[in-house]
Amino acid sequence: MSFLSPPITNNKEGNPRKVGLELEFAGIEPMKAAQIITSVFGGEIIEEHRYHINIINSRLGNFRVELDARILRKMAEENIFDRLGITLEEDSIRKSIEDVVDKMARSVVPLEIVMPPVAIQDLEQLEQLRQALQQNKAKGTYASMVHAFGMHLNIESPDLKISTLLNYLRAFVIVYPWLLVVLKIDMTRRISPFVDPFPEKYVKKILDPDYAPEADQFIEDYVEFNPTRNRPVDMMPIFGMLNKDLIAPVMEGEKNAPRPTFHYRLPNSRIDNPEWRFADEWNHWIVVERLAADNEMLDKLSRLYLLHRDQTVISFRKQWAKTLGILLDLDD
Template sequence: MSYRLPPSVQTTEGNERQVGLEIEFAGIEPDETAKIITELYGGEIKKEHRYSIEVVDTSLGNFRVELDARILRRMAQENIFDKLGIELEEDNFRKSIEDIVDKLARTVVPLEIVMPPIPISELDTLEQLRQALQKNKAEGTHASMIHAFGMHLNIEAPDLSVDTLLRYLRSFVILYPWLVKVLNIDMTRRISPFVDPFPEKYVRKILSPDYSPDKDKLIEDYIAVNPTRNRPVDMMPIFGMLNKDLIAPVMEGEKNDPRPTFHYRLPNSRIDDSNWRFELEWDHWLVVEELAENDEMLDKLSRLYLLRRKQTVISFRKEWADTIEILLDIDE
């Protein structure tokens, strides 16, 4: 069964919008993970090194499997010890060091599958991968107190106009307290820096009825208080496409592939929950899409948010999440 569709299925160019998923987990080796992908979708395994594998030319596109830790990737590069001035004459000694670091890292560093962007109408084909990972005992966020694992959705924007991007940003910050509640975001992930909430002063700025920036002003205001990719919706890929000169100095030394997608990072990785589907996280994102495309409700909730925020200090997020459920008639 296909996933539910958003109000805007196509881009302004007339192409069906695409979505790419990323899932973090533990409990399965990189080589075995790559093999699982080829068994489902075909393709060829290309191993860059022990921590980074590509599965290319599958029926869906190219997948990437990697242990997402810079220090491990660096250690795995050819001659890395020589470059550091460390002389290791015995290959087995070199390997033993890598093994030790590998085991230590996997207590806190997830293995990640980066899936290729595919049309929204074909997203259900990725549930086969979810089932295979569950069958092979993949571990998610709740398997350990120190697993700050997440699931990311890279959702292609309908277009890159300032109006559209601002509507989506407004929709997300309005819905953020409700999303945190309904997704039951793991405490380890809340205290980690990876999904820090948008600062309240930024939320108030973009929800103001008088806020009407041009493209550069939208980007400048964003990076002034969000000079990072660590936000529940990371806008750096989109902004990197719109104005690389503004984004490049902020992202210096940090990976940022410009692409026309909202990088939604909030959900937990519930890969070890047999009742969980990727589709559930898509359904939650759809609420953002639906509100973004409802101008009247978006304006109403923006004004109400600003009013309630002034009136409520201590329990605002809880009360606002409850308000959202009532006003949008969300059945969870």
Template sequence: MNQEFLKPQRATNESGEERRVGVEFEFTGVEMEDIASLLSMLYGGKIEQLSTFEFKIVKTRFGDFGLELDAQLIRDKKYEKFLRSIGIDLSEYEGQYVVEDSLKDLASSVVPYEIITPPIPLSKMGELTSLVDGLRTLKAKGTGSSFVYAFGLHLNPEIPDESTATLLNYLRAYVLLDPWIRKDISVDVSRRLTPFINRFEDDYMEHILNPDYQPNQTEFIKDYFEFGNSRNRPLDMQPLFMYLNEELTSKLVEDTLTSSRPAFHYRLPNCSLEDEAWTLAGEWNRWVLVETLAEDDESLLQYCNAYLKMRRETVIRFEAKWIELMDRWVKNV
């Protein structure tokens, strides 16, 4: 079981400060009050209940943790508008919390609870292992606990710098390694049946992997959306683009509520808390491979060219052959 968190080559940001990583865990099977108590016990802070569906644990030693039922319709209480339209005002109903608890219980059978950590310094990521262990002790149910549990894990690593060349290289490295990553993590069947798993399209991959593609920031952002990319990608660039250029990005997307953050939004398909062999460190270390390739200009150029050549010349078993090639690279890192 791999519990060691590897450090990427670039451990600091442009300001020379240690880079940080936000983590989002999706799961079910545990009462929200028990999850909040676990977070407070592990990291300090004060528990604040914002609603039946949302808690915050504030002023921990890392910052504020969020805890919510990951269903916007329920979390934002959009059902109240419908009920008022038929003459029912829950705010005047003594049993309001009974209704909300029933909605929570119903939704949590298929909709996950989500823990949103504050940005954690790279050197402190090991402290999240105790959270995974604590959730297992509470019998949390992860992706593999049920056929219908399409639960994921999101990593939000802070970018090392804002240059377009750096960000493009990280995106290139990710799309090159994506087939190998998917095979290595054994994507759960529930995730293969959901829209989450949409990959980057071949035409966009070939566009950005071309060594002659050297866009400025505006071109880089525009191309991402003009090739049909959205939030539904395993490496979701939209929050980062919103941070870099909110005015431009807002014009190109329908989802204007996208959070703005100086981080990649890496959406992993499995949060397998039920599996004792699954570790957060193992998931993070695959991301470190992406960073390793991104920072190796010579190897990155070599594999960009190899991908484009193999794509042109291979009629069958392209993905299997590409995974074999990337597997050799991984074993030599």
């Protein structure tokens, strides 16, 4: 399966839009994962510590391998024990603690590979890494009931106009019920806090045809209803570029690198499924891209969504997913 092209392929500077992938999985040690990356793309391995490894100067750019839990990364730093008043002078004692951490990581906490942003036309090259991880028995979402693992896509926005960002957000909330069905989102991930859905009050607000906020109002409204990064499309990286002061009150203690990307967090990590391709998840996102670029259809579906939502009390999402599939001729 190939990566489909979106209606808008270039950014406002006229350069190809880029996409960065993040993959969570288990079953492979951090250093082994780093070695797999260099075996595919080359580069130099730099180990900050056993839970955070950088791969620099690969032919695609810089990769990062890390345990996706700040508490575990902190435990790897010597001074964390000092701050807790714990003295670990014996290497054997330190090793035993790190072994416990490793065991936790293999069973609960995912290892994450953060891939460099690449042009959409170059995404196909990342399938080589997917294949190598599968050959090395990486485990994904369905390998355990406690694996709330995901695959994230950082998709560069065509520009930072509020009208553009609002179109994408509107398109996503309209497509969201269909995505839940077609992606078969794992129940562990649904009940976890990592991809909480947008509140229905906020969905109704942004789909209102009269909603046309200025930049600050758009951000303030978003933060009021979504004071978190835990949304299926996290807008905080983009808002950090537009006005970091407006999101600062709810970002305290949160890691948020400002960048012009939609942080799409919904897909499962299906790395242990030999039939799965990274292209599957990108091609589902393409439905959002196409709708965001079609103002007439977006307006019609926004009005229809609001109408159906007001008339349907039970099983709205399921019914809307079917309706959308028919209207947009989508496969499920």
